[in-house]
Structure formats: structure tokens, C-alpha cells
Amino acid sequence: MKLNNTENVFKIAKIVNDYTFIITGGKEEGVQVNEKFEILQDGEFEVLDPDTQTPIGSYTLKKGFIYAHTIYDHFSICRTRTYDEKRETGLMATIGGSGSKIVSVHEKLDVTSEDITGGLTPDPVKVGDIVKKVTPSKSK
Numbered sequence: 001m002k003l004n005n006t007e008n009v010f011k012i013a014k015i016v017n018d019y020t021f022i023i024t025g026g027k028e029e030g031v032q033v034n035e036k037f038e039i040l041q042d043g044e045f046e047v048l049d050p051d052t053q054t055p056i057g058s059y060t061l062k063k064g065f066i067y068a069h070t071i072y073d074h075f076s077i078c079r080t081r082t083y084d085e086k087r088e089t090g091l092m093a094t095i096g097g098s099g100s101k102i103v104s105v106h107e108k109l110d111v112t113s114e115d116i117t118g119g120l121t122p123d124p125v126k127v128g129d130i131v132k133k134v135t136p137s138k139s140k
Contacts, residue, residue, distance in 0.1 A: 010025035011131065012039065014127065015112070015125065018108040020069075020106075021079075022078070023075065024075055026071055026073050026075045028074055031076045031133075033069070033070075037066050037132060038134055039129050043060075044058040044059065045060070061122040063124075063129065064107075065134070066131065067081065079106060080107040082104045082105060082107070083105055086100050087103055088100050110124045112124045115127045
């Protein structure tokens with residue numbers, strides 16, 4: 001993957017589970033809490049004109065987004081977004097009643113299971129994947 005500005009580009013260093021990731025950028029690299037990063041598939045995919053077979057551009061697949069949660073000097077713990085989900089509770093869930101509650105759930109990303117330590121479909125997220133800052137820092 002060709003990235004001109006490497007200031008905001010880091011890598012996945014560790015996959016804790018399918019919604020928690022450690023990246024190689026931290027406080028010293030300007031990462032701040034709640035900053036958004038996109039996980040990119042390595043490599044670009046070329047698009048050819050169907051008539052002339054001339055390259056007309058290329059694209060990079062995005063695997064998902066993560067957000068800086070806990071910042072250390074040279075690495076950060078990032079998580080996927082959370083969303084509210086309605087879940088049936090207790091006996092009412094078993095018999096089809098209306099007992100329910102709203103819970104916050106982390107979006108899960110497709111990750112390489114061997115890396116978990118604790119078309120247009122991109123490959124699973126894996127250690128070494130590139131992460132690019134989506135929301136630039138206001139101050140370093």
C-alpha cells in the first residue's frame with residue numbers, strides 16, 4: 001500500500017479480541033482518546049477500463065474502524081464502536097414475552113483467529129495491518 005503521509009499511519013500490533021486492538025501509535029506519536037482509525041487491507045486493487053484495458057484508477061479496501069480508548073507512550077488500545085441493542089430478558093425471552101432491556105454492544109470485526117490473544121470483502125484483520133488516522137490531532 002502506498003501511503004504518502006506516514007505521520008498518521010500505524011499498524012495493528014496485537015488483537016485482544018474481535019473488538020479490541022493495540023496499535024503502534026501512542027501519546028508520543030500524537031494519538032488522542034476517541035480518535036478514529038480505519039483498518040486498511042494491504043495492497044491496492046487496480047480498476048481497468050473494460051474496453052481498452054487501460055488502468056483508470058485503484059482503490060484500497062477498508063476492513064473497519066476503531067477508536068483510541070487508552071493511550072500509552074508508544075501504543076494505544078483501540079476498540080470498535082459501540083451501539084445499543086435491544087435484548088429480551090429472563091423468562092420473557094424464553095417464552096416470547098416483551099421483557100427487554102437496551103445494552104451497549106461493541107461492533108465485532110472479522111479477525112484472524114490465530115492472532116487473537118486474550119470481491120469487495122476484505123480479508124480478516126490481522127497483526128501487521130495498517131491503521132490510518134481518520135480524525136487528525138488538534139495538538140501534539
